[in-house]
Amino acid sequence: MTDRPAVPRPRWGRLPDAARRAVSGTGPPTEPLALRARPSGVDVETARSALSLALRIGESMMAVGASAADVTAGVLRVAAAYGLTDCQVDMTFTSLTIGYDPDDVPPLVLMRIVRPRGVDYTRLRGIAELATQVTTGGLPLEEAHRRLDDVLAAPNPYRRQIHALGWSGVAACVAFLLGGDWLVALVAAVTTAVVERTIRALNRRGLPVFFQQAAGAAIATGTAVLLVVAGIDVRASLVVAAGIVVLLAGLSLVGAAEDAISGFPVTAAARAFEVVTLTTGIVVGIAAVLDVAQRFEVPLRVIDPATVAVPFVVSLTAAAAMGGSWALASFARPRAIAVAVLAGAAAWATSSAAGLVGAGPAVAAAAAAVVVGFSGEALGDRLGVPALLVAVCGIVPLLPGLAIYRGLFAVVVDGDVPGGTARLVGAAAVGLALAAGVVLGRYLGRPLGGRIDRFERRVRGRAIRRD
Numbered sequence: 001m002t003d004r005p006a007v008p009r010p011r012w013g014r015l016p017d018a019a020r021r022a023v024s025g026t027g028p029p030t031e032p033l034a035l036r037a038r039p040s041g042v043d044v045e046t047a048r049s050a051l052s053l054a055l056r057i058g059e060s061m062m063a064v065g066a067s068a069a070d071v072t073a074g075v076l077r078v079a080a081a082y083g084l085t086d087c088q089v090d091m092t093f094t095s096l097t098i099g100y101d102p103d104d105v106p107p108l109v110l111m112r113i114v115r116p117r118g119v120d121y122t123r124l125r126g127i128a129e130l131a132t133q134v135t136t137g138g139l140p141l142e143e144a145h146r147r148l149d150d151v152l153a154a155p156n157p158y159r160r161q162i163h164a165l166g167w168s169g170v171a172a173c174v175a176f177l178l179g180g181d182w183l184v185a186l187v188a189a190v191t192t193a194v195v196e197r198t199i200r201a202l203n204r205r206g207l208p209v210f211f212q213q214a215a216g217a218a219i220a221t222g223t224a225v226l227l228v229v230a231g232i233d234v235r236a237s238l239v240v241a242a243g244i245v246v247l248l249a250g251l252s253l254v255g256a257a258e259d260a261i262s263g264f265p266v267t268a269a270a271r272a273f274e275v276v277t278l279t280t281g282i283v284v285g286i287a288a289v290l291d292v293a294q295r296f297e298v299p300l301r302v303i304d305p306a307t308v309a310v311p312f313v314v315s316l317t318a319a320a321a322m323g324g325s326w327a328l329a330s331f332a333r334p335r336a337i338a339v340a341v342l343a344g345a346a347a348w349a350t351s352s353a354a355g356l357v358g359a360g361p362a363v364a365a366a367a368a369a370v371v372v373g374f375s376g377e378a379l380g381d382r383l384g385v386p387a388l389l390v391a392v393c394g395i396v397p398l399l400p401g402l403a404i405y406r407g408l409f410a411v412v413v414d415g416d417v418p419g420g421t422a423r424l425v426g427a428a429a430v431g432l433a434l435a436a437g438v439v440l441g442r443y444l445g446r447p448l449g450g451r452i453d454r455f456e457r458r459v460r461g462r463a464i465r466r467d
Contacts, residue, residue: 042083044106049141050082051098051110053134056148058089058096059112060127064120065388067255068264071096074131081135093270121332121389126151128386156331166329167196170396171242173322177397179310180238187234188242191223195243210281216247217285225293237405240286245401247282248431254392257435258442283408290412312352319348319397326396327389336385340393347372347394362429365398366437373441378448387445391438398434403427 042050058075066074072089075098079087088099094114101107117123130147133139139147156163171192172185180188195216202212220243224236256271323344327337347368354364369391376390404427410420 044108046082046141047084047100048108048110049145050079050084051087051100051108053082053141053144053148054078054084054087055096055098055110055112056145057127057131058098059114060148060152061124062091062096062114063117064124064127065116065118065255066124067262067388068259068267069262072264074128077135078131081138082141091264091267093267093274119330119392120156121327121330121336121386122157123151123154123331124386124388125333125336125384126154157333158328158331163329163331164193164196166325166327167246168193169325170246170322170329173318173325173397174242174245174401175238176318177310177315177322178238178241180235184235184238187223187227188239191220191239192243192246194223195219195246210277213247213278213281214285214288217243217282218289219285220244221286221289225289225298228293228298237409240405241401243401244282244286244404245396245399248279248399248401248404253431253435254388254395254438257432258439261436261439282404286405286408287412290409294412315352316345316348320345322397323347323393326393330389332385332389335383336389339383339385340389343372343375343390343394344397346375348397351398361400361426362433365395365430366433368398369395369434369437370441370444373438374445375441377442377445379445387442391442395434395438398430400427400430403430 054075057078058071061071061074068091072091075089075096076087079085079098079100084100084102086100086102088101090097090099095111096114097109097111099107099109127148130139130144130151133147134144168189171188175185175188198219199212199216202215203209221240224239227234227236227239253272253275256268256275259265259271260268320341321344324337324341326344327340332340350371351364351368354367355361359367372394373391376385376387376394380387380390403423407420407423407427410416410423412420414420
């Protein structure tokens, strides 16, 4: 019996080409890392000036409330408009850094410290329009620098007294939304005006914002206590709730959520911690006054808002006016205020419709936030207003000011810790639902708004994890 020759086992290298191509990878196992920057053909002085312009625009956007993703994409677009297409941008909560390391010029790294100025929609719109002119019209560098100086140095569109009316209008509208009458609205408006002036004075003296929030909440709650002591027949709880909403409205909860979802964990964590800290300041101010009132046996009470029926026309009008008042308080131009009025009405109508079909408070708030976030991103450029304005002004009427007050009241006055904690958790759920809904709506509306380009995809791609 003769031995049969051994038959060699098949190897991958002997497979037909078609089969090998079907199973073999064609690219790197992960995303390309640390690729060499291509020569730009831009001299050192021009590159430095272009980076400086991009950095200043990004810093200005951060200072007036833009999200980390929008800032990063804007910086990359401006730099690329002058031939610097391989920049690296890094952000923290208080600083912005841009680096450029091509083959043909020495490496350049610039950094600026960001000092927040508060929400300013007129200035934000001016910065966005300048960035658009740079990226589409080839604006000379020196001219772009000069125009940016003009935008940043321009006076506010309104006097301080008119600006303060916006805050008072927000508080009055909250009172109407929660079932208050004209007297409650008037008291809430005057109290909020006092809170605004007090916070402004404390800010000029350098008092940390935490204590400013505590002082504002204490003034609102103290006013309610004084009304009860004086025997004035007014729903004191609504006065406090209106003040809380005004203090909450300035917090960057939406920005924190958007930064987290877009892949900017450092700025998201910092913004979220700021929101928690400043909200804690509100809680401390309210709790301190309620504790003093309880010790002096002041007969405070909280009326369940479910027992107070507010006609839909009244609530819708109040929500619309509240959106416009917030826009006025944030230095928006008349056209933007009109858009904010529509945003407030749309958000309230959506939330009410969701409630009618059985949705809970958090789900109804999220649905309304998706609508205004989508509308702002899809229509903001066409209407000539920042998308952020539409989103924030739309959700302001839905902020859970009364829920926070009722939760604290239950804990401090009634001693109902489980019930009060449940109310506070419910209020936090509504706030997070609003933030997440805005982010989802803006994501869905971005393609319709024509805002998707390679820089937008590069920035949003940070949130994608690939194995």
